[in-house]
Amino acid sequence: MVTGVTSLGLVRDELFATMEQAEHSLEQFIAERQNGSLLQQAVEAMHQVRGTLTLIELTGAELLAQELLDQATDIPAGAGEERDVQLAALSNALYVLRRYLENLDLHRQEMPELLLPAINDLRQAGGQPPLPESYFFSVRLDQPRQGKAATQLPEGTDPNALARRFRQAYQQGLLGFLRGQKVPSALRTMERALGGLERIFADEPRGRLCWIAAAATESQRDGQLLARKARKQLFSRLDRELKLLLASGTYEAPRSLLKELLYLVALADSQGPRAIELREVFGMTALPFTDQLLEQEYQRLSGPGQAVMRSLSSAIFEELNSVKDVIDLIERGTAPAESFATLHSLLAKLAKTLVMVGLNSPGNALQAQLPMVAAWRAESPVESGELLKLADAVLYVESMVAGLDSGERRGSRLEAEPGRESESFANHQLAEARIVVLDEAQAGIALAKRAITAYLESNGEKPHLANVPVSLQAVRGGLWFLGQERAAALVGACGDYIQRQMLETSLMPSEQMLETLADALTSLEYYLEGGAGMRRGFQSDVLDLAANSVRALGLPVAA
Structure with a gap:
């Protein structure tokens, strides 16, 4: 059974809906302390959340959910001001847990250490001792030290x-x-x-x-x-x-x-x-993180949620479009005289906004263009080199802002050095292309699984499989492009099996062999959902499961 982050996608929608219900019921109870049914609704939702996280084995999230449940069941209906700290800790912990799971769903990287501050806030509010920083850290404590002798002290020293x-x-x-x-x-x-x-x-x-x-x-x-x-x-x-x-x-x-x-x-x-x-x-x-990264990531968990960041991203893109419209008019030589002052004002405002939301590098990139733009005049043509320099900076900003609405970590992209914004934009475009290839690969495997199901239900009607080998070979090529040679070879093997054992023969494979083929494709699908192993913390042994299934089909598999 595949558990942990790879299983989160299977329960995502129901889990987040239940968490939203818990948050809503708790907020209502805080406002209406005498309504015990609201508290009970919140407790039941938390119980369901804890059960789901236990099932998919997300250790840190499960622990936080258990602490939430313990603290919530300790609060009586009609709780007065003496419970305000406990209720505030509950509300904050629910928010942090939801943000953590959102990020986990996006980035496939477990970091349970991020949940310790929220866990300890809950424990402190409930009068329990905090968990140590090393709670999720594992080490053998009994390792001996070799060959160290005590220093000989001068004679007469006590x-x-x-x-x-x-x-x-x-x-x-x-x-x-x-x-x-x-x-x-x-x-x-x-x-x-x-x-x-x-x-x-x-x-x-x-x-x-x-x-x-x-x-x-x-x-x-x-x-x-x-x-x-x-x-x-x-x-x-x-x-x-x-x-x-x-x-x-x-x-x-x-x-x-x-x-x-x-x-x-x-x-x-x-x-x-x-x-x-x-x-x-x-x-x-x-460790796969630094102390500073932990601090940054926890602050981000406690910050605005994805809905707020999507709104912010939308507003910034509107301003970027206005900037690009003015640049286009200047490049064509049809810009009104006031456009130059408007462009300078837009860039200055946008630079401040970016710095305020923590996007310092793109903000500074725009700030660096202000002296150049301030010197532009309607009566003299703008040099094409200067326009290209500004366009590079704007495209760089656009690429950095694009991650806000998807919950992308601010530190997950390398910030551009001054003057190298075009290189950063090119790298971003390559990353976007990788995402598109991964999405297409997932769609190709999903198509193959549906086709095999239809083939089985129709007692072996081959037209259902006609396009599957070609589709899987396309997936294979995409994975080679991503440098995922092992996954590509496994996908290609599945395509070859379908071509030779299902399309080119008159006999339908046994149900057991079809199930084995489905297992191989399902394992590959999990692997792709996890970013094709490109994110730390992803369970790389999923490919081993796919390889075992391909071997069981009687196909050679490279080590």
């Missing part, structure tokens, strides 16, 4: 007294980190103190915490991780553990603390010597 001084140095650095004062310097002080403790206790179990904590502090500094509240609490907790560590030679650090520290090392992907060693020992690879 190791315990020296360790206490190192802890005091850590506390001094921690104070600066908590206050946000000279943070890099404060972290460096903390790292040196932990490194000193590591050298003293390297031969003892308690030295393990110092080793991992020193690498985490290095990563916090070197990776420029955000000084979140959870991280300040983590390093404060570390200080309390250092007190216990110094008091007992048999101290062993809590596993939850070690996991949190290792998560910072994995997240930062620092090239510092401590972090490199730790990643090698624990077999940690870089």
